[in-house]
Amino acid sequence: MRYFDHAATTVMRESAREAWCKASYEFNPAGQYQLGRRARSVLEDAREQVAALVGCEPIEVIFTASGTEADNIALKGLWRARSDVSSRVISTAIEHSAVFDTVRYLETLGANLELLPADSSGFVYDPADVFSEPAAVATCMWANNETGAIQDVAQFGEKLARTGTPFHIDAVQVLGKLPIKFSELNATTLAGSGHKFGGPRGAGILIAKRSPAPEPLFHGGGQERGIRSGTVDVAGAAGLAAALQEACDEMDSQQRRLREFKCLLIDAIQAAVPDVQLNTPQHSLSTHVNISIPGAEGDSLIMLLDSHGIAASTGSACANGVNRASRVLLAQGLSESLARGTLRLSMGYTTTEEDVNYLIDKLPKVIAQAKRAGMA
Numbered sequence: 001m002r003y004f005d006h007a008a009t010t011v012m013r014e015s016a017r018e019a020w021c022k023a024s025y026e027f028n029p030a031g032q033y034q035l036g037r038r039a040r041s042v043l044e045d046a047r048e049q050v051a052a053l054v055g056c057e058p059i060e061v062i063f064t065a066s067g068t069e070a071d072n073i074a075l076k077g078l079w080r081a082r083s084d085v086s087s088r089v090i091s092t093a094i095e096h097s098a099v100f101d102t103v104r105y106l107e108t109l110g111a112n113l114e115l116l117p118a119d120s121s122g123f124v125y126d127p128a129d130v131f132s133e134p135a136a137v138a139t140c141m142w143a144n145n146e147t148g149a150i151q152d153v154a155q156f157g158e159k160l161a162r163t164g165t166p167f168h169i170d171a172v173q174v175l176g177k178l179p180i181k182f183s184e185l186n187a188t189t190l191a192g193s194g195h196k197f198g199g200p201r202g203a204g205i206l207i208a209k210r211s212p213a214p215e216p217l218f219h220g221g222g223q224e225r226g227i228r229s230g231t232v233d234v235a236g237a238a239g240l241a242a243a244l245q246e247a248c249d250e251m252d253s254q255q256r257r258l259r260e261f262k263c264l265l266i267d268a269i270q271a272a273v274p275d276v277q278l279n280t281p282q283h284s285l286s287t288h289v290n291i292s293i294p295g296a297e298g299d300s301l302i303m304l305l306d307s308h309g310i311a312a313s314t315g316s317a318c319a320n321g322v323n324r325a326s327r328v329l330l331a332q333g334l335s336e337s338l339a340r341g342t343l344r345l346s347m348g349y350t351t352t353e354e355d356v357n358y359l360i361d362k363l364p365k366v367i368a369q370a371k372r373a374g375m376a
C-alpha cells in the first residue's frame, strides 16, 4: 500500500515501539514502593524529554490520552477558570473539530463566540481587531490539518498577551515538523498528539503554564497537577517522548526531503490537470498537498486511488459515510461543489520517492475517471 494519509496518523517509529514495550512492564507511578518509584522515574524522564523538545518546563507537561482530550481540557478548563472575567471566546473558522465543536459547546454554556475568518489562502486574520479586548480564552491552530497552512500564532499570542487573555494553540499537526519553543509563544496551553509524529495512538500532551491553569474536567486522584486525574499511562508517555525525540532529531533532513516531494507532486498535478484548484498555500507544512477537482467527487477519488493501492483522504471528517463539503475549505471561500471534490495527500517520514512517482503516475487517470463518474 502507498500511504498518503500521514496527517491522519503515521507509522509508529521503531524507537517508540521499543520505549513503549519496555515501559509497558511498569506499575502505577503513584506507588510509594520501589516498583512505583521506578515507574515514576520512567514517567519523569519522558516528561523531561518532552519539555526539552518543546521548550517548556517539565512541570508544564501534562500527559493525556489524545490531542482531542488536550484541546478539551484546555478550552473547557480555561473557560471554567475565566468565565466570570469575560464571556468572550475567540476561535477561528478553520479549526479541527476537536477545537471547533468544543468552542461551539462553550456557546451553549453562555460563551459569546467570535470566529476569526480565513482568507482564500487559508490564513486566519483579525479584521475587527477582536484581540484588542480581553476574552475568557482564545484559540488558534498552528497548522491546519487539511491544507497544512501555517498560522502566525506567535503574533496572535503577542497581541493576546496585551489583554491578559489566555491563549490555547492546537499544535497537533506541528509537533515534530516545526521547531517549537513554548516559552516564547505567549501561549497558556498547547496540544499535541503522539500518533501524528510516530508515537503510539492514544497518547497526547497538553503543555499548560502554571497560571492560569485550566480547571479540571474530571476529578479523582489529582495526577498531572490535578489537571488530568487518572493513573498515567507510563508506556504511552515513554513511547511519545521517544518518537518526538527522533522526529525532532531528523526534522531538518526530513522536512527538506518532503518539501522536494511536495514540489514534485504539485508540479505534476498542475501539469496533468490544468483546472485543478490548489488549496495548500506556499507557507504550509511540507507534508500536505490539498487539491480540489471541478466536477469530481472526493469519495470517488479516494475509492479509485484505493483500487490502485493508494491510501489518501478527503481531509475532512465524513459523517455516516456521506461526503460533505469541507467546512474549512468553505470558510476559505471555495464553492460547495469544489469543496466536495477535495483530496488531501499527506506525506511522512516513511514516504519514499518511489511512492511519490507511483502516485504521480496513477493520479491523472484516477482524476479523469472520477470526473467521468461526476458528482452524486
Ligand code: PLP
Residues within 6 Å of the ligand: 007, 008, 065, 066, 067, 068, 069, 071, 096, 098, 141, 143, 144, 145, 170, 172, 173, 192, 193, 194, 204
Ligand atoms: N487537532 C488537529 C489539528 C488534528 O489534526 C487532530 C487529529 O487529526 C486532532 C486535533 C485530534 O488529535 P487526536 O487524534 O490525537 O485526538
